[in-house]
Amino acid sequence: MSEFNHTHGGSMKLREKFFGSVLLLVVTATAWRILTPRDVVQVTAMFVDERPAPTFQLLDQNGRQANLQSYLHRHRIVLVFFDSSHGLNGDPLMRRIREFAPAIKRTGIRLIAISTPMTPEFKSQAENFPFPVLHDTRSGYPDSSSVMWGTAILPSTKSVADIRPAIFVIEQTGLVEWDGNKPKPIADSELFLTQLISGS
Template identity: 30%
Template sequence: MQELIAVGDRAPDFTLPDQNNRKVNLVGLSADRRVLLVFFPLAFTGNCEGELALIRDRLPEFENDSLTTVAISVGPPPTHKVWSSAQGFLFPLLSDFWPHGAVAQQYGVFSERHGYPLRGTVLVDRDRTVLFADVAEAGAPRDATVWERALRLA
């Protein structure tokens, strides 16, 4: 795993398909709001489902006039479509499928050993400056305080 992107770094732009196969890019997302990037290992897994359900259940905190939130994993758009429909996730689930994990690698949250991103949380300002960055160890859930620390800066 590469080193986690640092606070103060410029967040790399990316363009990825969402669960509806629409192209989403960081430059467009950050044009008028801060962006919370929520990297997760895999759809249809317990910890990931619980974390994204928290976002779903508290959506006004994660999606408002000053902040937008996207979740990113290596799963393909059709998988994300089925999962997001079943779970009622109304925020974008972006597919970092090919090149496999390239965006997660740029942000320093990709586990080569596992072949998927770890639970990374990165808050990006409108000028693409990283305001917050955290990553959980492989197999570990996101620290319970991560959401509050990131949202406080949003």
């Protein structure tokens, strides 16, 4: 009987030592976690509002119908709205795009320019342009491409509203980035063109 009590007592002491060691480890680990500063990793979710690009059908510089729908889902498209009051050669942005148009085209990107109809003195500049130059003859009207894309300068006292220069990128999926109820233009046209030309 005394042998049993001796053995039983020894087992109890071993268990007490074991649980004491475990408890000490738990307390030590908890204290270390509390006292040791941990880096806080902040993850910012970037939400890009992409929706289908508003489509249109306009006449190009040669009087042919040009429908945006025919380009969608086949190419990445760079849509350039410009002010035609000084013609194509008088617009710095259009001059630069024309200069690098062959290199841009080789990347598979399709360039399309849109403005109000040019005066006869500037019309000939567009005839041999290396990409479509479309005429928005209804700029300022609710169903016009310039209003749908947010580039018409309104209110306007003219029969055809002037167009605010802007560049948009339509992905091959047919989607374009939006800001509110209009497509969102590229923030820095010069930087975008530099990156586009360099292939970055």
